Amino acid sequence: MTTTSAEDLLGLAAELDAHAPLAGTRDRFVLPEGIVYLDGNSLGALPKAVPPAVADVVEHQWGQRLIRSWNEVDWWGAQTRVGDAVGRLVGAAPGQVVVTDSTSVNLFKAIVGAARLRPGRSVLLTDPDSFPTDLFMAQAAARMAGLEVRLATPAESAGAIRALGPSLAVAAYSQVDYRTGEKWDLAALTEAAHGVGALACWDLCHSAGAMVVDLDASGADLAVGCGYKYLNGGPGAPAYLYVAARHLGDFDQPLTGWQGHARPFAMETTYEPAPGITRARVGTPPLLSLLGLEAALTAYDGVTAEQLRAQSLSLTGTFLEALGALGVDLPPATPRQEERRGSQVSLRHPEAFAVVQALIARGVIGDFREPDIVRLGFAPLYVTHVDAVTAATALRDVLAGRKHERDEFRSRGAVT
Amino acid sequence: MTTTSAEDLLGLAAELDAHAPLAGTRDRFVLPEGIVYLDGNSLGALPKAVPPAVADVVEHQWGQRLIRSWNEVDWWGAQTRVGDAVGRLVGAAPGQVVVTDSTSVNLFKAIVGAARLRPGRSVLLTDPDSFPTDLFMAQAAARMAGLEVRLATPAESAGAIRALGPSLAVAAYSQVDYRTGEKWDLAALTEAAHGVGALACWDLCHSAGAMVVDLDASGADLAVGCGYKYLNGGPGAPAYLYVAARHLGDFDQPLTGWQGHARPFAMETTYEPAPGITRARVGTPPLLSLLGLEAALTAYDGVTAEQLRAQSLSLTGTFLEALGALGVDLPPATPRQEERRGSQVSLRHPEAFAVVQALIARGVIGDFREPDIVRLGFAPLYVTHVDAVTAATALRDVLAGRKHERDEFRSRGAVT
Numbered sequence: 001m002t003t004t005s006a007e008d009l010l011g012l013a014a015e016l017d018a019h020a021p022l023a024g025t026r027d028r029f030v031l032p033e034g035i036v037y038l039d040g041n042s043l044g045a046l047p048k049a050v051p052p053a054v055a056d057v058v059e060h061q062w063g064q065r066l067i068r069s070w071n072e073v074d075w076w077g078a079q080t081r082v083g084d085a086v087g088r089l090v091g092a093a094p095g096q097v098v099v100t101d102s103t104s105v106n107l108f109k110a111i112v113g114a115a116r117l118r119p120g121r122s123v124l125l126t127d128p129d130s131f132p133t134d135l136f137m138a139q140a141a142a143r144m145a146g147l148e149v150r151l152a153t154p155a156e157s158a159g160a161i162r163a164l165g166p167s168l169a170v171a172a173y174s175q176v177d178y179r180t181g182e183k184w185d186l187a188a189l190t191e192a193a194h195g196v197g198a199l200a201c202w203d204l205c206h207s208a209g210a211m212v213v214d215l216d217a218s219g220a221d222l223a224v225g226c227g228y229k230y231l232n233g234g235p236g237a238p239a240y241l242y243v244a245a246r247h248l249g250d251f252d253q254p255l256t257g258w259q260g261h262a263r264p265f266a267m268e269t270t271y272e273p274a275p276g277i278t279r280a281r282v283g284t285p286p287l288l289s290l291l292g293l294e295a296a297l298t299a300y301d302g303v304t305a306e307q308l309r310a311q312s313l314s315l316t317g318t319f320l321e322a323l324g325a326l327g328v329d330l331p332p333a334t335p336r337q338e339e340r341r342g343s344q345v346s347l348r349h350p351e352a353f354a355v356v357q358a359l360i361a362r363g364v365i366g367d368f369r370e371p372d373i374v375r376l377g378f379a380p381l382y383v384t385h386v387d388a389v390t391a392a393t394a395l396r397d398v399l400a401g402r403k404h405e406r407d408e409f410r411s412r413g414a415v416t
Numbered sequence: 417m418t419t420t421s422a423e424d425l426l427g428l429a430a431e432l433d434a435h436a437p438l439a440g441t442r443d444r445f446v447l448p449e450g451i452v453y454l455d456g457n458s459l460g461a462l463p464k465a466v467p468p469a470v471a472d473v474v475e476h477q478w479g480q481r482l483i484r485s486w487n488e489v490d491w492w493g494a495q496t497r498v499g500d501a502v503g504r505l506v507g508a509a510p511g512q513v514v515v516t517d518s519t520s521v522n523l524f525k526a527i528v529g530a531a532r533l534r535p536g537r538s539v540l541l542t543d544p545d546s547f548p549t550d551l552f553m554a555q556a557a558a559r560m561a562g563l564e565v566r567l568a569t570p571a572e573s574a575g576a577i578r579a580l581g582p583s584l585a586v587a588a589y590s591q592v593d594y595r596t597g598e599k600w601d602l603a604a605l606t607e608a609a610h611g612v613g614a615l616a617c618w619d620l621c622h623s624a625g626a627m628v629v630d631l632d633a634s635g636a637d638l639a640v641g642c643g644y645k646y647l648n649g650g651p652g653a654p655a656y657l658y659v660a661a662r663h664l665g666d667f668d669q670p671l672t673g674w675q676g677h678a679r680p681f682a683m684e685t686t687y688e689p690a691p692g693i694t695r696a697r698v699g700t701p702p703l704l705s706l707l708g709l710e711a712a713l714t715a716y717d718g719v720t721a722e723q724l725r726a727q728s729l730s731l732t733g734t735f736l737e738a739l740g741a742l743g744v745d746l747p748p749a750t751p752r753q754e755e756r757r758g759s760q761v762s763l764r765h766p767e768a769f770a771v772v773q774a775l776i777a778r779g780v781i782g783d784f785r786e787p788d789i790v791r792l793g794f795a796p797l798y799v800t801h802v803d804a805v806t807a808a809t810a811l812r813d814v815l816a817g818r819k820h821e822r823d824e825f826r827s828r829g830a831v832t
Binding site: 061063068104128133135234237239269271283287292370 | 459467474475477478479480482484485517528544547652653654655685
């Protein structure tokens with residue numbers, strides 16, 4: 001295998017960075033010195049807009065204005081206002097997204113709500129390789145809503161949906177697999193579900209903010225996602241729930257907290273859902289975290305989903321090419337075809353945990369996922385092509401070091 | 417009616433403040449100039465410990481250390497660590513309280529969990545005068561858990577519990593009525609529920625942090641409460657859930673998110689609850705808000721629940737006495753007997769909304785509750801006796817002004 005020098009690759013990467021359409025957005029983030037951060041798909045980096053915004057919420061809105069801020073700065077409208085800002089990133093027209101609760105709680109609301117929109121249908125179809133909370137909440141929702149959970153991978157889903165036919169209530173899938181980074185066809189799977197009269201519910205945790213997510217145009221029915229990965233809302237930032245406008249009038253969500261009521265301050269004793277997506281609100285939202293997310297989303301100002309996708313593919317492509325050029329020969333779990341690739345590259349290694357630790361020791365932060373995955377995320381707003389090549393070089397060195405250690409160990413073993 | 421001058425009353429109040437055992441804790445808060453803040457039972461004031469703590473979470477823990485903070489500063493353990501800090505204020509030994517989600521979501525978990533602890537029992541008993549979300553979530557939980565909701569006020573509850581007997585699964589009540597400020601007997605109602613083999617679930621939103629709440633000693637089974645009223649955790653701070661240790665092993669909560677799993681990072685496909693209260697966690701918590709609450713709770717350092725209760729009764733007592741001395745003759749909705757009084761005074765007035773607005777215009781912030789309640793909360797950590805007298809004086813002036821306006825209006829009406 002011919003290899004290229006790391007210096008040459010870094011030079012080419014610097015060229016790409018200089019001409020990338022999103023090059024300027026990195027300046028919107030605080031990034032620690034000397035770190036290549038490839039874990040923005042687990043916790044996004046800190047946008048510069050956040051610290052002053054959160055300080056204002058704490059010191060002025062809360063500290064000085066106290067209870068008056070509910071009206072003065074419209075804390076009351078924050079969940080739907082920030083929802084619309086998220087909507088812009090996931091192809092949702094205003095009035096269909098609310099920021100509230102965690103992804104897990106929103107999944108419960110979405111799946112039970114879907115079952116109630118499709119009474120008489122008994123099956124929830126989902127992916128056995130889902131992120132665990134998706135499976136657990138699917139089981140929890142199914143248990144309470146009287147559904148049966150059936151499993152089929154996205155690749156098997158079209159056949160499974162046809163076979164289930166009119167018994168299928170809802171198909172719940174992730175657009176991008178959290179582990180392999182494989183991107184699935186949201187529009188096609190949605191269409192297959194609609195073909196048998198069922199609904200499609202999407203988890204966007206690993207796609208929103210890094211690619212084109214076209215909920216309205218794809219006809220998706222429901223979707224959820226978190227605020228703290230590519231959306232950079234900070235640790236545990238509240239999650240969001242999308243309900244397509246055509247379902248909102250009948251959306252009967254199971255967690256009927258007072259903030260979802262039509263007249264919350266009338267203090268009525270029976271529940272009447274608010275019109276529109278407001279009915280998906282539950283309790284009082286954590287405003288420091290929610291308004292931190294609102295400030296964070298300004299890092300996307302002026303950026304289109306198409307630009308994000310182009311930058312993301314350029315970054316993951318550069319990384320994959322650099323691995324090849326540097327002679328790093330690890331089997332990728334992420335598809336090489338662009339249309340099937342999310343915004344991460346996952347590589348398999350039998351000692352993946354140790355490899356990730358060694359990368360971190362060299363300043364390249366990614367993460368390990370069971371059982372054998374080195375997972376590297378490429379957040380298009382702030383990761384650079386130079387970062388991608390630096391990470392590939394570090395990985396080459398880590399693997400060479402591990403090989404050297406193994407050889408040392410074997411040769412010492414032979415002596416004693 | 418004999419009246420005393422406001423000056424005399426203020427002098428006496430200043431004396432009380434100078435000798436109050438909790439006088440020093442007001443310095444732990446930021447309070448805006450010129451404001452008497454009697455709405456800490458809706459949104460607590462800002463503790464001075466919070467701004468630097470939140471700035472550290474945002475700028476250092478998130479911004480510089482990024483994903484590493486989950487382990488380095490134990491973000492992972494925050495929900496149970498802060499839970500134990502709340503536990504100290506509600507008479508709960510460590511390991512029984514978790515801070516997570518909203519009060520509404522925790523009520524859902526508690527009531528469904530209670531139903532599953534008492535299979536074969538069909539009734540949920542609750543208060544028709546509950547805060548709306550308590551009623552709505554009771555209805556939501558009952559609908560999904562197959563329970564029937566029956567209503568009885570706390571005063572009627574002992575008879576209702578006896579009549580329901582073995583059909584009662586759980587009695588869900590608030591320790592203090594959010595509207596009238598009446599304090600109910602947590603231990604007696606709990607004992608009545610236990611008398612028929614049922615469980616007692618308590619909403620502590622309007623009691624925790626302002627009085628003695630003795631969950632363990634009273635034998636309470638489950639409890640919930642918010643973090644943003646007397647606990648001062650900031651707008652929408654996460655709520656908490658208490659499950660008595662004896663129930664934890666069998667507590668089968670309905671929202672089985674990944675953070676409640678026994679091994680969250682093993683990425684297993686079937687749910688196995690973590691031991692202990694950790695199983696009541698659901699999704700990733702909003703850490704800016706959660707760690708803000710943790711810092712806020714340090715305002716309670718060195719303060720006992722008995723001191724809080726003594727100060728609270730002294731403040732509400734001073735306010736009620738000042739009203740009498742100033743000749744303000746509004747019917748209180750709050751009981752005069754100390755053992756039945758929460759940490760607020762609610763007064764009835766046919767134009768209560770306008771009265772509250774006029775008080776706010778004079779710098780005394782309380783709130784209006786439907787249909788005719790002027791509600792004034794006395795947070796014992798930072799409200800002073802001088803505040804109490806100032807508020808009573810302002811109320812006297814507002815009512816006199818309104819009477820004057822009415823007389824003016826009538827006399828002008830007579831002229832035209």
